[in-house]
Amino acid sequence: MEWRSGRRSSNVEDRRGMGGMRMGGGAMRVGGGIGGLGLVGILVVSWLLGIDPSMIIGAIDGGGPVETRQEQPRQSGAGSGSDEQAEFTRVVLGSTEDVWHELFQADGQTYQEPGLILFTDATQSGCGFAQGATGPFYCPGDRKVYLDLGFFDELSQRFGAPGDFAQAYVIAHEVGHHVQNLLGILPQVHEAQAGADQASANALSVRVELQADCLAGVWANRADRSRGVIEPGDVEEALGAAASVGDDRIMRAAGRRASPESFTHGSSEQRVEWFNRGLESGEVSDCNTFG
Incomplete structure (x- = not known):
């Protein structure tokens, strides 16, 4: 992907290298009601749903108090992901801003830019406590995308989807949720x-x-x-990323049967199909998955 000459977004907040969350003496504990295996299960479900784990933990635990430690920045360069990855993120976000400003303006609307938070391991979000283990997510409450750059290593090594355009797809997908929020789609779906x-x-x-x-x-x-921006091999990288995070592939990798009724993101085939549809047409009108 040709990105180095691109415009850097000013809407990225870098919290990498700051402290996460602990309870009492240091080990995370939520009201004593959730054991280690239960917490792992919650994190897996949260990742599949693309939501903040505290939303599930709070519901199970009755909304008990969560104690946090003061965040202390580490030295420059420490934390999750390299400075080059952070620059890449700023460029991709800037590119999404340019594209969506143009598309909204053509429709007589004003695009409101999202924020993007880079963090290490854990941080607070407008939707509650966020952990890098859940993967990137968008929070409608504060209109921000949350990303632990360590996920890109997971995408490459664990999910077998390397490449910078695969990473750009992940960011653009989360920004897609922001677009849905601005268009009123997310509130309607949550209500339904x-x-x-x-x-x-x-x-x-x-x-x-x-x-x-x-x-x-x-x-x-x-x-x-x-x-x-697209160079040879980039489309294959993005399609590989879309396929790698299909519900069926994730379930099988976890030793589970792929049951469509429990899908929350779609199968690998569906994710590839819909990304490809938008890529080929470039038209928002071709993205009506509710039709």
Whole structure:
């Protein structure tokens, strides 16, 4: 991906190298009601759902108090991810800003830029306590994307999806959720999920995630039109990333049967299909996963 000459966004807050969260003497504990294995299960579910784990922990634990330690910055260069990765993130976010400003303006609307928080291991978000173990996520409450750059190593090594354009896809997908929020799609879906059974709520979640994949494809198309950012092999990297985080592949990797009724993000095939749809057309109108 040709990114070094791109504009850097000013909406990135770097919290890397700051302290995380502890309870009492240092080991994390939530009200004493959740054991180690239970916490691991919560983190896995949170990652699959793309939400902050504290939202689940709080519901289980009755909203008990959480004690945090004061965050102390480490020396420059410490923390998760390299400075070059942080620069890359700023450029990709800046590119999404340029694309979505243009698309919103063409529709007579004003695009409100999201923030992006880089952190190490854990931090506070507008949706509660955030952990890098859950993967990148978007918080509608404060309109910010949260990213531990260590996830990019996971994407390459654990999920087998290396490359800078694969990383750009991840950022663009989360920004896609911000676009959905601005368009009122996320609030409507959350309202519908509140009164739905689990299978129906999951199906709605899949539609939201596939649409975000498609919107990431729209960004890639428009960014390449304006700046020629896509280099040979980049599309394959993005498609590989989309496939690697399909629910079916993740479930099988965890030794579980892939059951579509429990999908929350969509299958590998679906994620590739919808990203590719946005990439080929560059039109938001082609991203209606609810039709």
